[in-house]
Amino acid sequence: MNKAIGVIDSGVGGLTVAHELMRQLPKERLIYLGDTQRCPYGPRSKDEVKKFTWEMVEFLLEKDIKMLIVACNTATAFTLHELKEHLSIPVIGVIKPGARAAINGTKSSHIGVIGTEGTIRSDAYAKALKDINADLDVQSLACPSFVPMVEQGRLSGEQTEEVVGDSLLPLKQKRNLDTLILGCTHYPLIKDTIQLVMGDDVAIISSSEETAREASTILEFHGILYKGEETPLHQFYSTGQLEVFAKIAEGIFKEFINHFHSVTIEKATLR
Amino acid sequence: MNKAIGVIDSGVGGLTVAHELMRQLPKERLIYLGDTQRCPYGPRSKDEVKKFTWEMVEFLLEKDIKMLIVACNTATAFTLHELKEHLSIPVIGVIKPGARAAINGTKSSHIGVIGTEGTIRSDAYAKALKDINADLDVQSLACPSFVPMVEQGRLSGEQTEEVVGDSLLPLKQKRNLDTLILGCTHYPLIKDTIQLVMGDDVAIISSSEETAREASTILEFHGILYKGEETPLHQFYSTGQLEVFAKIAEGIFKEFINHFHSVTIEKATLR
Numbered sequence: 001m002n003k004a005i006g007v008i009d010s011g012v013g014g015l016t017v018a019h020e021l022m023r024q025l026p027k028e029r030l031i032y033l034g035d036t037q038r039c040p041y042g043p044r045s046k047d048e049v050k051k052f053t054w055e056m057v058e059f060l061l062e063k064d065i066k067m068l069i070v071a072c073n074t075a076t077a078f079t080l081h082e083l084k085e086h087l088s089i090p091v092i093g094v095i096k097p098g099a100r101a102a103i104n105g106t107k108s109s110h111i112g113v114i115g116t117e118g119t120i121r122s123d124a125y126a127k128a129l130k131d132i133n134a135d136l137d138v139q140s141l142a143c144p145s146f147v148p149m150v151e152q153g154r155l156s157g158e159q160t161e162e163v164v165g166d167s168l169l170p171l172k173q174k175r176n177l178d179t180l181i182l183g184c185t186h187y188p189l190i191k192d193t194i195q196l197v198m199g200d201d202v203a204i205i206s207s208s209e210e211t212a213r214e215a216s217t218i219l220e221f222h223g224i225l226y227k228g229e230e231t232p233l234h235q236f237y238s239t240g241q242l243e244v245f246a247k248i249a250e251g252i253f254k255e256f257i258n259h260f261h262s263v264t265i266e267k268a269t270l271r
Numbered sequence: 272m273n274k275a276i277g278v279i280d281s282g283v284g285g286l287t288v289a290h291e292l293m294r295q296l297p298k299e300r301l302i303y304l305g306d307t308q309r310c311p312y313g314p315r316s317k318d319e320v321k322k323f324t325w326e327m328v329e330f331l332l333e334k335d336i337k338m339l340i341v342a343c344n345t346a347t348a349f350t351l352h353e354l355k356e357h358l359s360i361p362v363i364g365v366i367k368p369g370a371r372a373a374i375n376g377t378k379s380s381h382i383g384v385i386g387t388e389g390t391i392r393s394d395a396y397a398k399a400l401k402d403i404n405a406d407l408d409v410q411s412l413a414c415p416s417f418v419p420m421v422e423q424g425r426l427s428g429e430q431t432e433e434v435v436g437d438s439l440l441p442l443k444q445k446r447n448l449d450t451l452i453l454g455c456t457h458y459p460l461i462k463d464t465i466q467l468v469m470g471d472d473v474a475i476i477s478s479s480e481e482t483a484r485e486a487s488t489i490l491e492f493h494g495i496l497y498k499g500e501e502t503p504l505h506q507f508y509s510t511g512q513l514e515v516f517a518k519i520a521e522g523i524f525k526e527f528i529n530h531f532h533s534v535t536i537e538k539a540t541l542r
Binding site: 024025026027090096097100101103104131132133135212213216218220221225227 | 361367371372374403404405484485487488489
């Protein structure tokens with residue numbers, strides 16, 4: 001079976017999930033779709049996020065994928081349940097994997113979560129964490145300025161540090177917090193700056209890394225890991241301008257570009 | 272649904288998995304069976320390990336479990352495939368979770384694996400790792416003296432350090448090794464000594480921690496996480512003498528004993 005894993009995101013954030021999939025599952029083929037044209041999803045209504053997400057899913061289903069990864073926290077919060085119910089292939093979101101990794105890692109039981117307004121408003125992380133362990137203390141914080149900053153490619157430098165420092169101030173003041181979940185797949189791109197601001201005593205959980213790991217678990221559990229020898233040809237689609245998308249993708253995938261010679265980036269038009 | 276998770280092991284090693292399950296899934300109820308009477312499984316033949324494992328599985332199936340965790344690497348290597356095929360509940364072994372965590376963690380792509388003779392002879396870890404990434408370098412080493420040492424409760428001290436140091440010498444000489452998988456659930460009980468011997472540059476992967484994490488993933492994926500409010504009453508069974516078993520269990524669970532007031536330990540007789 002050489003069917004691809006489908007990955008959808010509101011823009012470039014999900015590329016961090018794609019990167020981790022390539023690293024942890026180097027034989028698997030990916031088809032990625034980023035809705036950069038309509039990014040960010042964070043401030044949009046639930047209905048709008050649902051409509052856009054279903055449009056992306058239909059685009060990928062036509063390409064006969066074997067698994068769907070919703071690599072966008074906002075879309076996961078609002079649509080995962082529905083998608084799991086309606087699709088016959090395994091569907092994985094980014095929220096539960098991050099929550100589980102935080103539960104595994106925390107010693108103090110005080111966990112912070114940062115994400116878009118939509119994700120934080122949905123309270124999906126706090127629910128996921130407390131569903132498993134009601135004794136956890138969860139502090140959530142929306143960081144609406146991060147996604148636009150990342151989509152523009154501003155990933156480091158003094159100005160980025162200032163924005164991150166100001167945004168995270170409320171969490172820095174919480175004592176005993178030992179774990180911070182990056183509840184948005186854009187945030188791993190500014191992980192170093194976030195770590196710098198929070199200090200070394202706080203472990204940063206990248207939902208991207210954890211989601212790729214759980215994708216591996218579920219593929220194996222269902223017996224649909226690719227066992228052949230073909231080198232995967234990954235396909236990337238963006239609904240918006242390809243230039244910025246390609247530049248950010250190149251930055252993320254640089255270690256793989258030479259290894260694979262095999263990434264195509266195309267424009268996608270959704271119905 | 273308040274059905275229990277069943278956990279089987281050749282002896283006390285699987286208690287490290289049970290401990291992690293309690294920590295990461297505090298609402299779930301466990302039924303544990305350790306075949307201490309016939310431990311160790313490591314040096315036994317494949318047929319014998321299969322026979323003993325099926326006897327344990329039948330004991331737990333009668334208690335109507337919702338998931339089976341084979342918390343013994345030797346039993347996983349020889350029986351997991353067969354158990355998955357024949358049982359209608361999800362079955363999880365300890366080998367793939369450890370392999371996936373190592374793939375996630377390694378930077379150098381040089382991974383060491385230690386386990387019993389049976390596990391190392393089966394080559395199950397090297398296969399699991401290379402199935403996912405053929406480029407990994409895997410060094411496997413059998414440590415037959417560790418399990419009897421742990422079952423006798425000798426977990427630290429000068430003599431233990433000497434045994435561990437001598438056994439791991441061949442791996443210590445491997446350059447670039449940055450990750451070591453504890454391919455036996457007894458080994459987390461001497462993890463500190465193993466870390467001391469290997470040095471801080473080598474990350475030690477406990478298959479127990481990772482298996483509990485994947486159990487959480489699979490329970491959620493199948494929608495069978497316990498959502499009620501009942502405090503779980505865990506049941507532990509041993510086929511051998513209860514004294515040593517209870518003493519080691521107490522050492523492992525000490526942080527939970529006060530919290531739960533709810534662990535029973537009984538003698539099991541297998542057919």
